Amino acid sequence: MxxxxxxxxxxxxxxxxxxxxxxxxxxxxxxxxxxxxxxxxxxxxxxxxxxxxxxxxxxxxxxxxxxxxxxxxxxxSSAEFEDLFYKFNPEGPKSMKELNGFEEFQSN
Incomplete structure (x- = not known):
């Protein structure tokens, strides 16, 4: 689409x-x-x-x-949503993991 x-x-x-x-x-x-x-x-x-x-x-x-x-x-689709998310938030999180806070738990 x-x-x-x-x-x-x-x-x-x-x-x-x-x-x-x-x-x-x-x-x-x-x-x-x-x-x-x-x-x-x-x-x-x-x-x-x-x-x-x-x-x-x-x-x-x-x-x-x-x-x-x-x-x-x-x-x-999820991929289309991610494309739109990054398009409208260029200075925002660099990945969906960062958005959801998963990277914080993995670094500890």
Missing amino acids: EINTDIKDLRDLTLIRFIVKKDCGTYFKARGYSGEKYIIIKNDASKHLKEASDASYHVIKEEKGVLIKRQVCYPI
């Missing part, structure tokens, strides 16, 4: 956790743990999902539809 060019900040991404309820060909219908309904577009990051899969992804949300507006979620 090509990363959407209108992402101006990491706040444009949302982390969601869901259970896939139905495979509809080019997308999945899913439900969050608080009852939210999601439409998850199939792409390289989500192609391995199947019914009853429990997953969490950073997604790009977009409104689709002419008469009936639906919010559609485009999942991004």
Whole structure:
């Protein structure tokens, strides 16, 4: 998936956790743990999902539809999220391990 060019900040991404309820060909219908309904577009990051899969992804949300507006979620892979993280935080941590504090424990 090509990363959407209108992402101006990491706040444009949302982390969601869901259970896939139905495979509809080019997308999945899913439900969050608080009852939210999601439409998850199939792409390289989500192609391995199947019914009853429990997953969490950073997604790009977009409104689709002419008469009936639906919010559609485009999942991004961990590698794409890391690329975006380093793009928007060039002076920040140099690795995800450093971000999570794992390097502190390994050095002791």
